[in-house]
Amino acid sequence: MSGLPSDPVEGFVEDWRAAGWGEELPMAVVASIMRAERTLLNRNEATLRSFDLTFPHYKLLVALLFRPGNAVPMSILSELMMVHPTSVTNTVDRLERRGLVRRAPHPRDRRALVVELTDDGRDTARRVVKALVDDGFGVQGLTDAELRSLVALLRKVRLGAGEFTDPEPAPGP
Amino acid sequence: MSGLPSDPVEGFVEDWRAAGWGEELPMAVVASIMRAERTLLNRNEATLRSFDLTFPHYKLLVALLFRPGNAVPMSILSELMMVHPTSVTNTVDRLERRGLVRRAPHPRDRRALVVELTDDGRDTARRVVKALVDDGFGVQGLTDAELRSLVALLRKVRLGAGEFTDPEPAPGP
DNA sequence: CAAATGTCAGTGGTACTGAGATGA
DNA sequence: CTCATCTCAGTATCACTGACATTT
Numbered sequence: 001m002s003g004l005p006s007d008p009v010e011g012f013v014e015d016w017r018a019a020g021w022g023e024e025l026p027m028a029v030v031a032s033i034m035r036a037e038r039t040l041l042n043r044n045e046a047t048l049r050s051f052d053l054t055f056p057h058y059k060l061l062v063a064l065l066f067r068p069g070n071a072v073p074m075s076i077l078s079e080l081m082m083v084h085p086t087s088v089t090n091t092v093d094r095l096e097r098r099g100l101v102r103r104a105p106h107p108r109d110r111r112a113l114v115v116e117l118t119d120d121g122r123d124t125a126r127r128v129v130k131a132l133v134d135d136g137f138g139v140q141g142l143t144d145a146e147l148r149s150l151v152a153l154l155r156k157v158r159l160g161a162g163e164f165t166d167p168e169p170a171p172g173p
Numbered sequence: 174m175s176g177l178p179s180d181p182v183e184g185f186v187e188d189w190r191a192a193g194w195g196e197e198l199p200m201a202v203v204a205s206i207m208r209a210e211r212t213l214l215n216r217n218e219a220t221l222r223s224f225d226l227t228f229p230h231y232k233l234l235v236a237l238l239f240r241p242g243n244a245v246p247m248s249i250l251s252e253l254m255m256v257h258p259t260s261v262t263n264t265v266d267r268l269e270r271r272g273l274v275r276r277a278p279h280p281r282d283r284r285a286l287v288v289e290l291t292d293d294g295r296d297t298a299r300r301v302v303k304a305l306v307d308d309g310f311g312v313q314g315l316t317d318a319e320l321r322s323l324v325a326l327l328r329k330v331r332l333g334a335g336e337f338t339d340p341e342p343a344p345g346p
Numbered sequence: 347c348a349a350a351t352g353t354c355a356g357t358g359g360t361a362c363t364g365a366g367a368t369g370a
Numbered sequence: 371c372t373c374a375t376c377t378c379a380g381t382a383t384c385a386c387t388g389a390c391a392t393t394t
Contacts, residue, residue, distance in 0.1 A: 004337040007328060008253055015239035021302060025320040026312040030213055032327035037210035038255045039336040040203055054359070066188035075375060080181055082211045087361050089377060094359095111369045111375045129194060139199040140333035142326070147198040150326045153319055154205035155180060160313035163212040164177040227383070248351060260385050262353060267383095284351045284393045350394070355387105362382080370374075 009035065029157065043138035047131050051124060056081070056091050061100065061125040064117045071116035073106055100124055182208065202330065216311035220304050224297060229254070229264050234273065234298040237290045244289035246279055255336075273297055 013028050021027075041055060048058055063080050064070050074092070078085045092115055095101045100121035106112035117125065142150070159167065186201050194200075214228060221231055236253050237243050247265070251258045265288050268274045273294035279285035290298065315323070332340065 003335055004252060006339045007331070007337050009324070009328065009331075012239065019239060021306060023306040023309060025317055025324070026310040027306070028324045029312055029315075029320050029327075030217075030310045032324050032331070033206060033209050033213060035255065035336060036206050036327050036330050036334070039331055039334045040206060042255070043334050044203075056360070066185065066192060073375090079177060082208065082215075083360085084362060085376065086363090086378085090360075106375095109370070109375080113376070133194060133196045133200070136196060137199040137203045138334045139202055139330055142202075142329050142333065144198055146326055146329065147202050149322070150330070151182070151198070151201045151205050153315070153323045153326070154202075154209050155182065156315050156319065157209050157312055157323070158180070158182075158205070158212055160315065161209070161212045161216050161311045162176055163208060164180050166179045229384075246351090256384090257386055258352065259354085259387090263384075279351095282351080282394075286352070348394100351392080352390105353392105354390080357387080358385095360382105360384080363380085364378105366376105366378085368375085368377105370372100 033154075033157070040138050044132060044135075047135060048128065050131070051128050053124075053128060056083070056087070057095060058128060060088075060091050060095065060115075061117070061121060062129065064101065064115065065122065065125045065129070069116065070122060071104065071114040073112050073114050075112065077115060095121070206327075206330070213311050217305060217308075220308060221301065223304070224301050226297075226301060229256070229260075230268060231301060233261075233264050233268065233288075234290070234294060235302065237274065237288065238295065238298045238302070242289065243295060244277065244287040246285050246287050248285065250288060268294070 009028060009031050012031060013024055016024050016027060045055065048055060053061070059081050060077060063077060064072055072080075074085065074088050077092075078088045081088065092101060092103065096103065099118055101115050102118055103113045104116055106114050139147070158164065182201060182204050185204060186197055189197050189200060218228065221228060226234070232254050233250060236250060237245055245253075247258065247261050250265075251261045254261065265274060265276065269276065272291055274288050275291055276286045277289055279287050312320070331337065
């Protein structure tokens with residue numbers, strides 16, 4: 001729970017404005033996102049540590065948990081996790097050594113591999129998710145409407161920053 | 174601009190809901206924050222790299238830039254940057270070797286040190302900030318009202334997750 | 347005395363670059 | 371042939387733990 005006595009972003013915005021830098025709103029948004037990420041990470045890492053998992057490990061396990069067959073090609077994992085392919089190799093290596101995932105040949109592309117959950121991995125993934133859910137992912141004090149609004153606004157930020165394209169999935173003709 | 178064809182968070186929420194895990198809104202918020210952070214980081218790192226700065230370096234320089242005297246005690250930097258004291262030592266070491274900051278004795282506590290910008294550091298910090306501002310920090314496509322709303326909502330998240338206390342600075346009697 | 351500040355040495359983990367083997 | 375997929379070796383950076391000297 002560490003905890004500063006007051007919101008550092010607010011003081012920061014005041015100094016920024018006083019100095020006349022301009023673009024204080026985008027600055028405040030970026031600072032808020034960075035700090036929220038760090039705070040939530042710190043909070044949820046305590047839970048992950050009790051399962052001996054790091055956040056990248058968790059992200060990979062969860063990415064597998066919600067797929068038919070619990071199997072995803074390495075290259076897709078790289079995109080979903082927004083990391084370099086060699087980082088995926090590294091993460092999969094570690095999880096495979098622990099028996100939580102395994103590599104299997106891609107059914108139709110002999111260059112590619114899919115990563116799939118083992119029974120142990122699926123069990124672990126489910127228990128970790130349950131633990132995080134029970135803690136509400138560390139998010140507290142917002143109404144459902146606020147949470148929805150937040151997701152929508154962050155979607156705009158991600159879209160504007162180029163995370164993905166496709167503002168809306170054009171309905172078929 | 175790399176870029177996925179569509180928003181991965183949306184697909185994720187659908188899978189999550191279909192599996193009946195519950196707490197899908199907090200999950201979506203956390204996932205959105207993590208991805209927004211990563212996307213903005215990737216985007217702004219290109220700018221930082223042109224100044225040979227990493228993000229931790231940037232954070233420290235900017236923390237100094239907006240203070241009277243451009244000097245801040247190490248311990249405060251540790252809190253502001255949300256990192257371990259030894260990480261601050263490390264970051265300051267690197268920036269000091271490059272002549273961008275320097276350590277000076279704390280005026281009233283002989284245990285403590287303050288870190289202050291050199292002339293070169295102040296100049297560098299200003300130019301980096303200007304470059305980031307010119308790019309709007311990678312944030313595009315939101316109105317001022319939306320940006321304000323986003324800052325307010327993220328403040329609630331940070332407060333709820335224990336980043337700081339003090340819901341509102343109780344006005345003096 | 348106990349608590350706070352900062353450093354040092356060492357560790358573990360992440361994510362990258364560049365090069366290369368294999369297959370579409 | 372070109373491009374995609376994945377791995378390996380090497381590198382940089384970060385953030386931490388534990389121990390310590392100094393000062394409050």
